[in-house]
Amino acid sequence: MSTPTGPRATGALLRRRADLPDGHPDRARLRREAILASLPMARHLAQRYAGRGEPLDDLIQVASLALVQAVDGYDPRRPESFAGYAVPTIQGMLRKHFRDHAWAMRVPRQLQERAMAVRDATEELTGRLGRTPRRSELAGYLHAEPATVAQAMRAARVQRLPSLDQAVAGAPDPGFDRVDDRLAVRQLLGRLPARERRALALRYGDGLTYAAVAAELGISASGAALLLGRSLDALRR
The missing domain is CATH 1.20.120.1810 (Four Helix Bundle (Hemerythrin (Met), subunit A))
Known part of the structure; x- marks a missing residue:
């Protein structure tokens, strides 16, 4: 059995x-x-x-x-x-x-969110088109300016590649010394407007892409990325 x-x-x-x-x-x-x-x-x-x-x-x-x-x-x-x-x-x-x-260098959270929105859009459009989408196609899909898409793509390039001098597998990771206080998180979320709480729940609770979050909220994917960026910034204050 x-x-x-x-x-x-x-x-x-x-x-x-x-x-x-x-x-x-x-x-x-x-x-x-x-x-x-x-x-x-x-x-x-x-x-x-x-x-x-x-x-x-x-x-x-x-x-x-x-x-x-x-x-x-x-x-x-x-x-x-x-x-x-x-x-x-x-x-x-x-x-x-x-x-x-x-991230190999410090990148503002809002720009990180835009970079991830571009990544999600690239994955979705690649599946639809059968090829890598052009920058103009990404901009159209995200309802964003081409310059904004280009900035997000540049930000994505600074994500750190695996290093040869990484810690030995199995070594303790100091990042696991603390788990966020769930009660404190709930209290912080309670200060946000209902729309921002829903956006965070869809993105980080349900794991939806920016496009899917946008569809749920009735806004553009770039608007969803900006909304999430503002929400996360508000939680850190």
């Missing part, structure tokens, strides 16, 4: 673990099984970020370490499902990895 996998199985294992007293010999085993049960989910989330300038193996490591922190931080007595807790935690760690490592 195969061992159940997935976030539901992890949640069930953690509930069993929570019922045991501290020091019980089965607690360590249940924790290990809970992590293993959701590793496929962590790998799947990492693969969604592949092809953006960072090695897939590094992204899987980031997602796996974030999963461990989610397992240790999840309270099975709360009504929230394990997936509802773990997915935002893992996605947040992956985005933090890109912010910390994927």
Whole structure:
């Protein structure tokens, strides 16, 4: 009989673990099984970020370490499902990895957002056209000026390529010493207008492309990128 996998199985294992007293010999085993049960989910989330300038193996490591922190931080007595807790935690760690490592020089957040919008548009138009889109086609798709698209494309080029002197695989990553306080994040989001909260939820919660966010909000893809950039800037203030 195969061992159940997935976030539901992890949640069930953690509930069993929570019922045991501290020091019980089965607690360590249940924790290990809970992590293993959701590793496929962590790998799947990492693969969604592949092809953006960072090695897939590094992204899987980031997602796996974030999963461990989610397992240790999840309270099975709360009504929230394990997936509802773990997915935002893992996605947040992956985005933090890109912010910390994927840019070779400091690039303003709004320009990073535009660069990612151009990347998403390039992927979508390549699928439609069967070739790499021209700059003018990207500008038309994004309802943006060609100069704005060119600036975003230049910004995308400064994303750091994998380095030969990267840390040895498996070495501790200081970026995992802290997980953002979820309550504080919710309080910050509560200060934003409803439209900006929805844009952030669509982009970073549901993982939609800029074009898809734009379609949901009834605006252009470049407008969605600008809206997200302003929203993120507001959260940092």
